[in-house]
Every structure is written in C-alpha cells, then in structure tokens.
Amino acid sequence: MGIKGLAKLLSDEAPDCIREVELKSLHGRKIAIDASMAIYQFLIAVRSGGPNQQATMLTNAEGETTSHIQGMFNRTIRYMTEGIRPVFVFDGKPPDVKSHELIKRREKREKAQAALAVASEEGNVEEQDKQSKRLVRAGTKENEDCRKLLTLMGVPVVTAPCEAEAQAAALCKAGLVYATGTEDMDALTFATPILVRKLTFANASKSMVQTMNYNKVIEGLAISHDQFVDLCIMLGCDYCDTIRGVGPKTALKLIREHGNIEKVIETIDRKKFVVPESWVPNEKKLDAQSDDDDEEGVESPSKEENNGIVDTEELIPAYVQARKLFNEHEVLNDIELKWKPCQAEDLQKFLVDDMGFNVDRVKNNIEKLQAAYKANSKPQTRMDSFFAVKANPNAAKSAAKRKADAAKAKAAVSKKKTKKH
DNA sequence: ACTCTGTCTCAAGACGGC
DNA sequence: TTGAGACAGAGT
DNA sequence: GCCGTCC
Numbered sequence: 001m002g003i004k005g006l007a008k009l010l011s012d013e014a015p016d017c018i019r020e021v022e023l024k025s026l027h028g029r030k031i032a033i034d035a036s037m038a039i040y041q042f043l044i045a046v047r048s049g050g051p052n053q054q055a056t057m058l059t060n061a062e063g064e065t066t067s068h069i070q071g072m073f074n075r076t077i078r079y080m081t082e083g084i085r086p087v088f089v090f091d092g093k094p095p096d097v098k099s100h101e102l103i104k105r106r107e108k109r110e111k112a113q114a115a116l117a118v119a120s121e122e123g124n125v126e127e128q129d130k131q132s133k134r135l136v137r138a139g140t141k142e143n144e145d146c147r148k149l150l151t152l153m154g155v156p157v158v159t160a161p162c163e164a165e166a167q168a169a170a171l172c173k174a175g176l177v178y179a180t181g182t183e184d185m186d187a188l189t190f191a192t193p194i195l196v197r198k199l200t201f202a203n204a205s206k207s208m209v210q211t212m213n214y215n216k217v218i219e220g221l222a223i224s225h226d227q228f229v230d231l232c233i234m235l236g237c238d239y240c241d242t243i244r245g246v247g248p249k250t251a252l253k254l255i256r257e258h259g260n261i262e263k264v265i266e267t268i269d270r271k272k273f274v275v276p277e278s279w280v281p282n283e284k285k286l287d288a289q290s291d292d293d294d295e296e297g298v299e300s301p302s303k304e305e306n307n308g309i310v311d312t313e314e315l316i317p318a319y320v321q322a323r324k325l326f327n328e329h330e331v332l333n334d335i336e337l338k339w340k341p342c343q344a345e346d347l348q349k350f351l352v353d354d355m356g357f358n359v360d361r362v363k364n365n366i367e368k369l370q371a372a373y374k375a376n377s378k379p380q381t382r383m384d385s386f387f388a389v390k391a392n393p394n395a396a397k398s399a400a401k402r403k404a405d406a407a408k409a410k411a412a413v414s415k416k417k418t419k420k421h
Numbered sequence: 422a423c424t425c426t427g428t429c430t431c432a433a434g435a436c437g438g439c
Numbered sequence: 440t441t442g443a444g445a446c447a448g449a450g451t
Numbered sequence: 452g453c454c455g456t457c458c
Binding site: 041250 | 423424425426432433434435436
C-alpha cells in the first residue's frame with residue numbers, strides 16, 4: 001500500500017511541500033477520507049482485553065464485531081465538532097494488476113488461518129492474538145455497516161468504481177473537497193492537490209496535522225507530473241515490482257537525469273540493477289518462451305478475455321500499466337456531496353438495538369453530532385481571510401525551517417562521526 | 422562515503438476517570 | 440497487516 | 452499522563 005519511502009523522500013528533497021498545521025486550521029473544510037483504510041485501522045486497534053488475555057473485538061449480542069462502528073462513530077463526531085466535514089470514500093473493485101498482490105495476501109491469510117487454529121488448540125494466547133490480527137480484513141460486512149452508520153449520521157458516502165484514493169483525489173481536484181485525508185501516499189501520485197496526514201486524535205490537546213501540497217511536491221522535486229508518477233513507480237507501488245538495487249535517492253537521480261523509465265532502462269547497467277521481467281515483456285518473449293506460470297490453481301473469476309487481448313496485455317510493460325492506473329484511474333465525476341442532519345431515531349436504534357451500544361452514551365453523542373451539524377451549517381464558518389493572512393508569515397517559517405533542516409543535517413553528520421568512534 | 426536491503430522493534434482508536 | 444525508525448551488512 | 456473501558 002502506498003508508495004514506499006515517498007514521505008521520507010519528500011521530507012528530504014522537497015521539505016516545503018510539507019507543513020505541520022493545527023487541526024484548527026482545517027475548520028470549515030470538507031475532506032475526503034479513505035473509509036476502507038480507516039475501518040481496517042479500527043478493526044486492528046479497537047479491542048478489549050489486556051496484554052495477558054486474548055484481545056477481542058468489541059461485539060454485539062450476536063457476536064458480530066462492532067469495533068469499526070465504535071471507531072467510525074467517535075471519529076466522525078470528532079471531525080464534525082472540529083468543524084471538519086468529512087466524506088467517506090469506499091473502495092470499489094481493485095484493478096486487475098493488483099491481483100498478483102491480492103493473491104499473495106490471500107495465501108498469507110490462509111496460512112494465518114491455519115496457524116490460528118493450531119494456536120487455539122494449544123491455547124497459545126499470544127499466538128492467537130498475533131494470528132487473528134493478521135486475519136483482519138475490512139470485508140463487505142464491515143463496509144456495509146459503516147455505510148449505514150454514516151448515512152444515518154447524515155455524512156455523505158461515495159463508492160469509488162475502483163480505488164478510493166483515486167476517487168478522493170478526483171473529488172479534491174474538482175474542488176468538491178479541500179483535501180484527501182489519508183496516510184496513503186498514493187493519493188499524491190493520483191495528484192490530489194492537498195493531502196492531510198495524521199488526521200487522527202492520538203494526542204488530544206496539541207493535535208497537529210500534516211499537510212502535503214501536490215504543486216509544491218512537483219516544484220520541490222523539480223520534475224514534471226509524468227516524471228513524478230514514474231518516480232513513484234520506481235519507489236515501489238501496489239501495481240508492479242521495482243528495479244532491484246534502486247532506492248529513493250537513485251530513483252530520483254535517474255528520473256531527473258533521463259526523464260522517464262524507458263530511458264532509465266536503456267541507460268542503466270542491467271547487470272547491476274535487475275529490471276523485473278514484467279517491465280520488459282518483449283525480451284522475455286524473444287529469448288525464451290519456455291516457462292509460463294501465472295499462478296495457476298488460484299481463482300480467476302472472469303476468464304472472458306480473448307486471446308488477442310491477453311497477448312497484447314502481456315506485451316505492455318508493467319510500469320506502463322501502472323502509469324495508466326495513476327493517470328487514468330476510473331472515477332465518478334458528477335457527484336453531489338450533502339451533509340444532512342442525522343436521523344436521530346434510526347441512528348439510536350441502529351447503535352443501541354442492533355449494535356448493543358450504551359443508550360446514554362449514544363444519546364449524548366447524537367446530541368454532540370446535532371450541535372456540531374448546526375454549527376457547521378451556519379454560513380461563514382470558515383474565515384478564509386484570516387487563514388489567508390496567516391499563510392504569509394509561513395513563508396518565512398519555511399525558510400527558517402530549511403535552515404534548521406540544513407543545520408540538523410550537519411548535526412546528524414557530526415553525530416554519526418562521533419557515534420562511529 | 423553513500424545507498425540499498427534485510428532484520429528487528431513498536432504501535433496502531435478515542436474517551437474519560439483518576 | 441502497515442509504517443516508521445534503528446541498526447547491521449553488503450554492494451557501489 | 453497513564454490505564455482501563457467502550458461492545
């Protein structure tokens with residue numbers, strides 16, 4: 001998931017694209033959030049039981065998991081009370097090229113399943129916990145639950161035709177939201193104008209969030225959008241392998257020098273840097289047509305492609321396909337986002353009767369939600385001028401930060417020296 | 422000296438009471 | 440699972 | 452700030 005090492009690369013090479021801002025500064029903003037990612041986090045983190053017992057999900061009377069509801073409910077209310085209007089974006093069908101990756105995950109999951117069975121047999125609590133975390137997945141059920149919850153809360157929900165990050169980026173580009181809220185750096189590759197990270201409430205009081213600005217990324221790295229996409233592919237994305245021996249530094253250098261992946265492949269010493277076969281399908285075809293194995297035995301639901309298509313698809317280098325996914329990802333275009341008052345009665349019913357939540361707490365929270373909704377619908381919630389003025393002093397700040405970074409770098413170097421000692 | 426790879430570790434949500 | 444950070448070790 | 456609870 002995401003682009004390997006991109007966050008670090010940006011903080012090293014294009015520090016001006018990153019800003020630490022107060023949560024308050026997002027007041028009045030609409031933000032698109034990757035729901036599947038959030039749900040997954042909740043399923044992993046929201047558990048009861050101490051270190052000595054089996055950590056278990058929160059559940060209702062029927063034994064169905066409610067951790068994700070708990071997490072989603074709280075967080076959404078928190079967003080609203082902070083004056084942030086969230087829209088949750090759900091994943092659609094993953095793109096075909098991801099299937100290799102998904103098959104691998106599935107195999108791992110099956111292994112974990114077996115390991116869990118063994119651990120239960122042996123009563124190995126620690127192992128059970130480990131394996132059950134490994135099994136966590138935001139399935140259809142959890143997604144449906146959250147969709148229902150959010151709808152009852154009056155929060156808009158968008159189901160992407162494909163990847164949520166791409167859809168969120170599209171919403172942002174269309175000006176329907178201010179930013180994409182995610183930890184997944186993919187969003188930048190999809191060219192979301194603004195990405196907000198750490199949009200969580202870990203440290204309650206001084207909650208700072210991190211924003212990344214796409215234009216400043218391009219500016220800071222001094223490369224074009226197409227080059228940035230190629231760079232991301234070389235760093236490592238979900239859609240294809242990478243060149244062995246080329247990490248972040250080298251990838252950036254190579255892209256700057258040669259402009260695109262084709263030229264890079266032409267130029268580099270391929271004995272030192274191993275280019276994945278899928279990147280040069282023509283060569284494979286030319287010199288040996290012997291071993292053909294494409295993960296047989298695993299389900300491939302739609303085998304309706306005819307031979308002609310399969311052949312040409314195989315001749316397209318993997319990085320070209322990845323590029324296409326980043327640049328021409330399928331998204332919905334004409335969307336209307338509406339924040340409505342919550343359906344208090346049904347919401348309470350859902351949480352209390354179906355999910356077994358505590359009545360008083362639910363009532364309390366619904367009141368909070370309603371108050372927040374009211375406050376947010378008042379006109380002029382956002383004082384743009386105020387923040388626009390604030391933007392200026394920040395230029396000086398970033399210059400200062402650059403200085404500080406340089407100093408830090410120096411310090412780090414001398415530290416290394418003393419350490420090695 | 423620099424970069425990449427592999428291995429390890431740890432935490433992962435949000436709230437409230439104390 | 441992921442990500443980040445720290446560190447060792449190997450390749451250039 | 453830590454730690455138990457939420458379901």
